[in-house]
Amino acid sequence: MYVYDEYDQQLLNERVAQFKGQMERYLAGKIADDEFLPLRLQNGIYVQRYAPMLRVAVPYGQMNSAQMRALARIAREYDKGYAHFSTRQNVQFNWPKLEQCPQILADLADVQMHAVQTSGNCIRNTTTDEYAGVIAEETVDPRPYCEIIRQWSTFHPEFAFLPRKFKIAVNAVPGADRAAIQVHDIGVNIIRNAQGQIGYRILVGGGLGRTPIIGEEIRSFLPEEDLLTYLDAIIRVYNQFGRRDNKYKARIKILVKALGVERMAELVEAEWERIKNGDSKLTAAELERVKKHFTDPAYKTLSDEPAGLTSARAENAAFARWLQRNVRAHKQAGYAIVTLTLKQKGTPPGDVTAEQMDQIAMLADKYSFGEIRSTHQQNLVLADVEQSELFALWQEAKALGLATPTLGLLTDMICCPGGDFCALANAKSIPVAEAIQLRFDDLDYLHDLGEIDLNISGCMNACGHHHVGNIGVLGVDKKGEEFYQISLGGNAGEDTSLGKILGPSFARDQMPDIIAKILDFYVAKRNEGETFLETYRRIGHDPFKEAIYGPAH
Amino acid sequence: MAQLIKQGQLVTNDEWHLIEDDAIIADYGIISLKRWQENAAALLPLAQAGKIGLLLNSDETADLMGDECRHFVLIAIHFPKFSDGRGYSTARLLRERHGFKGELRSVGDVLIDQLFFMNRCGFSSFALRDDQDLNDALAAFNTFTVCYQNDVHDQRPLFRRR
Numbered sequence: 086m087y088v089y090d091e092y093d094q095q096l097l098n099e100r101v102a103q104f105k106g107q108m109e110r111y112l113a114g115k116i117a118d119d120e121f122l123p124l125r126l127q128n129g130i131y132v133q134r135y136a137p138m139l140r141v142a143v144p145y146g147q148m149n150s151a152q153m154r155a156l157a158r159i160a161r162e163y164d165k166g167y168a169h170f171s172t173r174q175n176v177q178f179n180w181p182k183l184e185q186c187p188q189i190l191a192d193l194a195d196v197q198m199h200a201v202q203t204s205g206n207c208i209r210n211t212t213t214d215e216y217a218g219v220i221a222e223e224t225v226d227p228r229p230y231c232e233i234i235r236q237w238s239t240f241h242p243e244f245a246f247l248p249r250k251f252k253i254a255v256n257a258v259p260g261a262d263r264a265a266i267q268v269h270d271i272g273v274n275i276i277r278n279a280q281g282q283i284g285y286r287i288l289v290g291g292g293l294g295r296t297p298i299i300g301e302e303i304r305s306f307l308p309e310e311d312l313l314t315y316l317d318a319i320i321r322v323y324n325q326f327g328r329r330d331n332k333y334k335a336r337i338k339i340l341v342k343a344l345g346v347e348r349m350a351e352l353v354e355a356e357w358e359r360i361k362n363g364d365s366k367l368t369a370a371e372l373e374r375v376k377k378h379f380t381d382p383a384y385k386t387l388s389d390e391p392a393g394l395t396s397a398r399a400e401n402a403a404f405a406r407w408l409q410r411n412v413r414a415h416k417q418a419g420y421a422i423v424t425l426t427l428k429q430k431g432t433p434p435g436d437v438t439a440e441q442m443d444q445i446a447m448l449a450d451k452y453s454f455g456e457i458r459s460t461h462q463q464n465l466v467l468a469d470v471e472q473s474e475l476f477a478l479w480q481e482a483k484a485l486g487l488a489t490p491t492l493g494l495l496t497d498m499i500c501c502p503g504g505d506f507c508a509l510a511n512a513k514s515i516p517v518a519e520a521i522q523l524r525f526d527d528l529d530y531l532h533d534l535g536e537i538d539l540n541i542s543g544c545m546n547a548c549g550h551h552h553v554g555n556i557g558v559l560g561v562d563k564k565g566e567e568f569y570q571i572s573l574g575g576n577a578g579e580d581t582s583l584g585k586i587l588g589p590s591f592a593r594d595q596m597p598d599i600i601a602k603i604l605d606f607y608v609a610k611r612n613e614g615e616t617f618l619e620t621y622r623r624i625g626h627d628p629f630k631e632a633i634y635g636p637a638h
Numbered sequence: 639m640a641q642l643i644k645q646g647q648l649v650t651n652d653e654w655h656l657i658e659d660d661a662i663i664a665d666y667g668i669i670s671l672k673r674w675q676e677n678a679a680a681l682l683p684l685a686q687a688g689k690i691g692l693l694l695n696s697d698e699t700a701d702l703m704g705d706e707c708r709h710f711v712l713i714a715i716h717f718p719k720f721s722d723g724r725g726y727s728t729a730r731l732l733r734e735r736h737g738f739k740g741e742l743r744s745v746g747d748v749l750i751d752q753l754f755f756m757n758r759c760g761f762s763s764f765a766l767r768d769d770q771d772l773n774d775a776l777a778a779f780n781t782f783t784v785c786y787q788n789d790v791h792d793q794r795p796l797f798r799r800r
């Protein structure tokens with residue numbers, strides 16, 4: 086992974102000093118609340134329902150074991166002993182004290198971590214595929230490009246006060262969308278053209294929130310070295326012309342809709358034409374320098390499916406199930422990619438304790454070259470595990486509650502913090518997730534249901550991605566009471582689609598029954614081997630609606 | 639009164655002042671873009687003599703001015719609210735695209751924690767909101783010694799220097 090040189094470290098140390106000074110001026114009454122707000126937001130600090138919340142960046146989901154231990158220490162010393170992994174691959178602490186945040190940021194800087202631009206109306210953490218660099222299907226490893234974007238976006242002098250937040254995601258697997266790039270402000274698809282050259286297909290104007298929109302293509306092929314100048318051009322157009330009068334209409338998606346993507350493309354191309362041959366054009370040397378940080382670890386020469394694995398699989402059904410669900414093929418013979426699921430029954434999706442974090446660091450050191458990735462499904466990944474060690478790893482992970490064999494299944498839910506923590510919530514979301522986890526805890530049943538994305542957001546800001554859940558749950562306020570609206574048919578894969586609302590909303594205690602009804606209907610209607618989404622797309626929305634609400638009158 | 643910072647220090651003898659569209663033009667008056675556009679021919683000698691400056695509001699892009707900006711010795715860009723970031727693009731474009739060499743001044747809601755960015759985008763004088771602490775403001779220009787991107791002062795991003 087990327088290792089800081091003296092420039093990167095110097096810059097981060099200066100940032101820590103800057104924020105320490107800003108906090109001192111704030112506490113001394115020299116900065117007003119509303120003027121301190123963007124300063125703390127750009128350092129990851131929200132003030133939430135009960136306490137400030139600190140969002141730490143995990144650039145494109147990549148961490149090492151020393152960083153994980155540092156996060157565990159922070160959870161213990163400054164928080165209540167746990168942390169939360171978010172759908173943007175970041176980590177959140179829910180209970181730090183505002184005055185302690187500068188010290189936490191200093192502690193993070195010691196392990197090359199930060200909370201820079203994790204919030205506020207600026208360019209946020211760039212996200213990508215959690216399997217980057219270890220799956221055979223990808224065109225190239227997307228991480229060097231993400232790191233190049235990270236550096237370019239960090240304290241960009243022109244774009245610190247955009248109309249609204251700005252999120253970029255990168256995918257490098259042909260025929261797939263492994264980073265939800267279609268619902269980001271800019272989606273970068275790394276591709277190879279007919280001549281075999283690396284470049285990018287650029288999407289713009291996607292997003293969830295109140296107005297969910299799927300991004301549109303603004304350029305079909307951008308040469309490799311033109312990445313930064315093109316991003317500069319898009320965001321410069323947005324900075325000048327994006328709406329600033331209404332924060333609900335300020336995202337770039339609204340500008341793209343208002344202008345039309347063709348007109349937007351004209352403006353961007355005209356801007357780009359004028360800067361594309363400037364010094365921000367990437368050099369072969371810089372691409373090379375950054376790519377060197379992401380070379381393969383020292384893999385051994387092994388072959389797939391060692392005898393020990395075959396026999397362990399045959400002898401232990403629970404292990405076999407975990408292999409089937411949570412372990413994925415690796416590009417390197419004899420290795421495997423393991424997902425540690427943070428979806429234990431009884432804990433909010435994405436939550437981990439400090440003890441678990443320490444143990445995860447230990448597992449990473451022992452089994453996976455000391456590296457860990459976070460995923461937009463709120464899980465963690467050990468990307469380079471020898472197949473002959475899978476059984477040993479499984480036993481340890483299981484003892485830690487990190488081996489629930491449900492990756493991609495109903496109970497591998499995405500869920501925002503909701504009303505338990507978030508000041509903007511209409512309704513709590515975690516208790517709904519917990520009730521569903523408790524109700525559907527029969528592994529045979531879950532495996533029989535197959536892959537289903539169930540996503541829950543506590544309000545229309547859509548932090549829990551409910552629009553792109555096969556089953557989406559949205560918290561709504563009905564005369565002061567918490568209700569939940571269900572939508573069906575959303576999807577975040579290559580064929581991204583937005584869910585359609587099923588009908589009137591339900592009270593919280595009805596939710597497990599309603600979900601059960603939907604699932605029963607699917608099971609009754611499905612053809613052999615069909616997933617929930619496939620059945621839904623085949624038979625359509627109305628039969629589901631009728632199954633829940635009865636025939637229309 | 640705003641406190642004017644120029645070349646790393648407080649300036650107290652500055653004569654520039656805003657002129658309303660219906661007021662008579664005086665020396666060192668800063669006029670609106672609208673007034674300039676309506677009377678450019680008549681105002682050109684004054685601009686070229688360095689007697690009048692120009693104000694761009696936050697919704698007035700650099701391209702509206704284009705290369706005409708070079709007639710002026712001073713252009714002020716207004717920040718109605720510190721969180722309105724359009725002025726950064728305006729400043730950069732005036733400097734990098736339209737070749738503006740004169741004094742580029744930030745006016746309006748100009749606060750300490752934006753000075754570093756403003757400087758990088760090409761502002762050369764800063765009409766700091768009057769409640770801001772001058773010493774803290776002067777220190778803010780040295781917040782970072784390393785920058786990843788290029789800016790108006792150095793066209794090379796860090797990757798061409800490291």
Ligand code: HEM
Nearest residue numbers: 171172173292293294295336501502506507509546547548
């Ligand atoms: C508890 C504190 C949080 C607050 C106050 C908050 C606030 C918001 C707001 C206001 C939006 C809508 C912005 C817009 O559409 O312009 C939003 C969107 C979003 N948030 Fe959060 N959020 C919080 C926590 C989280 C967490 C924990 C996650 C990850 C699990 C998350 C991930 C997202 C994502 C992915 C979006 C997507 C929508 C988009 O980019 O269009 N947020 N959030």
Ligand code: SF4
Nearest residue numbers: 501507510543544548
């Ligand atoms: S979706 Fe709404 S309730 Fe959930 S975290 Fe985002 S803003 Fe808060």
